[in-house]
Amino acid sequence: MSEEQGLWRPSGRRVAEALVAALVPVAACGVALGGLTAWVGAGKAGSPPRIAVSSGRVLLPYGDSTQTAAFFDVANAGGADDRLVRVTSTATRGGIALSRHRAAGGGAAAYKADVDSVPVPAGGTLSMSPHGADVTLRAAAGWRAGDLVPFTLHFEHSAPVRTFAVVVRPGDRTR
Template sequence: MTGTTERHPRRPSRRRPAADTLLAALVPVAACSLALGGLTTWVGAGKAGSPPRIDVSSGRVLLPYGDSTQTAAFFDVANRGGSDDRLIGVTSPGSPGPVSLSRHRTTGGGAAYKAGVAAVTVPAGGRLAMSPHGVDVVLGAADWRAGDLVPFTLHFAHSAPVRTLAVVTRPGGRAS
């Protein structure tokens, strides 16, 4: 075999590894570019890392009926921020007893009952509208009259506590 040069059949050409390397690098670069574009859009929309911004309004306490020792309070809680928050508790110096969060549930047979809850999510850009058919605040009844104002402090997992007033109203009606 003198005078002729034979190419070894198992030996790769030098051009092929460069093309393979370029293709192997292209996939992660494209994935990173796509992720960076998505994050840039998210930041540009003002949603990246913006904390919850909680507003509480429309507070009302139901006037206790008869010899009832408990009543309920309701609030509208809005979160104008970019992160979820959780309502983790409510206090009121105007309540003669403990104050707690509860949720009304229905059994399979249609009977209603209330169950205590430790926290309620207030979604980013959303709201929590308390009602007699969902989440409410249970508190001890006092000698209130329709139109009285009861002070409350709502406590959140990430936001500062919010102090607010709730007006005492007749069930199914408005303050007089």
């Protein structure tokens, strides 16, 4: 028996199977690396929340009531979620609360409930409305349509944002 006859040589089929088996994890790693590269290139990797507040409006109380609501659009251009945890104002009477309207049983009725916080998703917007999240408060005496009321919105991760809300009549669709 010659030395050449004693050497084992893989068949062409076995070599092809081994190459295919090695190619699958290499391709999966390449796809994952490409996705991560695109995510980092878009500036989303590890970026903190970037909060901007706009379209502040507060309803003019009706009749003898001082109870009213304020609404804001809160945009988060960052790569991480945040939460609106508190709203303050020096121009209101008493406490200010975050609240949300919820449907009760089959959508036939709705009720308002105070909430501890409201989510502001990464890359998304929280648009407060009378049918969703809002800020409940007691209006100061003498507010008129068109007045500006100062507010500070406090977030779980972002710095507080000072803004103004314009006093509008209920039913006024201008933002």
